């Protein structure tokens with residue numbers, strides 16, 4: 001995936017806090033004991049419970065099962081109330097060989113979540129990336145026809161949703177279906193393996209198949225760079241996604257929510273809390289729930305940063321924290337924003353260095369040694385020092401017919 005911001009619509013800085021949606025009024029709580037406790041001793045999980053908000057993390061299954069790293073496991077359990085499989089529920093992980101499912105690691109995560117009273121976000125049913133080679137090769141060499149491909153997609157969704165039926169709170173049904181403005185042509189359009197082979201109808205079909213397999217899970221469309229609206233024109237990805245989900249709703253397609261990933265970088269302009277809040281509102285005015293699903297805020301790793309030069313590192317930590325805060329405040333401001341998930345919580349296991357060839361890093365809320373960073377404390381402050389009238393408890397979303 002390429003990630004690069006398109007629209008620089010405003011600086012996120014400490015100013016985001018000034019224009020904050022927070023108030024200092026006492027919180028209305030879903031959990032009263034959480035309100036009376038001292039916030040400085042409370043976890044993200046406890047503080048978010050005040051608002052009925054689920055605070056989540058993506059989980060790296062190798063780290064979770066590493067006996068030499070008990071801290072990873074214990075922080076997943078203590079700090080978070082929802083988990084997402086970073087990779088083990090993707091098609092290539094679940095069905096590496098045609099017809100043979102490998103449920104083990106994904107089942108392990110679900111069992112861990114159940115043991116720790118956590119909800120599970122299912123990620124991901126349909127994406128152009130991380131699909132098995134037998135599938136892409138079969139299409140390429142013609143041994144899988146287009147009709148068969150559609151049947152295979154239906155079977156995949158049905159099998160996976162049925163396997164996890166009753167255990168998944170929100171499913172990312174379709175992920176990243178839209179192009180970016182830096183693609184050619186620059187007007188936003190459907191992209192990738194599924195659109196190229198099945199046409200854009202695959203999106204509606206996928207939601208219908210998922211609903212048929214589990215009538216209770218909330219079904220989400222999930223994408224990046226949709227944290228705020230741009231100019232509303234042909235190259236505005238958020239507008240494209242908005243029009244797409246509006247049309248799906250109008251057509252009676254069972255979509256319940258939009259997931260905004262939130263992969264940001266401190267080298268870009270990004271958004272303030274009010275811009276992100278306004279975007280959530282437009283989606284929720286359509287009758288949809290929202291969630292931030294993959295939040296991390298990376299920075300450029302110059303030689304000075306790598307050497308730990310504090311005058312270079314500190315502004316990055318501060319800017320990263322301000323971005324986490326802007327998105328969290330936006331989520332808090334909207335009663336239909338059900339969960340806020342970070343894409344991994346420690347720099348120890350972040351996908352960013354690998355993807356950026358070590359040019360970027362520092363994206364998570366704990367450092368590589370599990371020391372909480374500014375972002376962690378800023379998030380806790382946002383959760384602790386917020387309440388009515390701007391921040392009200394969540395309103396549960398019911399699956400649409």
Ligand code: 9MR
Nearest residue numbers: 001086087123124129130175261294351
């Ligand atoms: O974090 C995931 C990383 O470990 C994988 O190598 C990568 C493969 O594309 O996918 C990462 O997760 C992606 C998520 O599933 C969808 N949105 C973008 C995430 C970051 O690329």
